[in-house]
Amino acid sequence: MADTILIDTWGWLTLNDAGERRHQEVAAFYRTLLKQKTLIYTTTFILDETFTLFFKHLNPHKAQQAMLQLSDAFSTEQITTIDRRGQRIAAKQDRFWVAPSQSSVKTMTLSRQVYI
Numbered sequence: 435m436a437d438t439i440l441i442d443t444w445g446w447l448t449l450n451d452a453g454e455r456r457h458q459e460v461a462a463f464y465r466t467l468l469k470q471k472t473l474i475y476t477t478t479f480i481l482d483e484t485f486t487l488f489f490k491h492l493n494p495h496k497a498q499q500a501m502l503q504l505s506d507a508f509s510t511e512q513i514t515t516i517d518r519r520g521q522r523i524a525a526k527q528d529r530f531w532v533a534p535s536q537s538s539v540k541t542m543t544l545s546r547q548v549y550i
Contacts, residue, residue, distance in 0.1 A: 438473040446476070446484040450500035451491055474513040481515065 448454040449464050467474060484504070488497040507513050 438475060439467060440475045441480070442476070443480050443483045443487065446480070446504060447487050447491065450488065450496075450504070453491075468512065471512060475516060476513070477516045 445460060445464075448457055448460045451457060454460075481504075485501050488500045491497075492500060508515060
């Protein structure tokens with residue numbers, strides 16, 4: 435298994451929507467990633483789209499719950515968000531900070547990774 439992965443909108447949506455055809459498969463894969471301590475990356479654009487689609491595809495209560503669960507996941511060091519400038523954003527003590535550019539993931543590096 436890859437030691438890093440980029441999860442896109444479809445991956446987050448399918449993970450949180452039990453009505454999606456491949457939900458069980460994606461949920462099992464996500465649990466494997468967590469168990470194997472795979473570093474998970476996503477972008478602020480992906481999260482923006484994901485949160486919007488949560489409220490389009492799920493009932494309001496489930497959408498809010500999915501959004502909060504996903505937001506809470508970013509309090510761990512295993513999941514990292516990359517902003518539009520390619521800088522890493524990490525949650526630290528309930529505040530967000532932007533890490534220096536040299537610690538960000540470069541697009542070319544991501545091209546070798548597995549996407550869900």
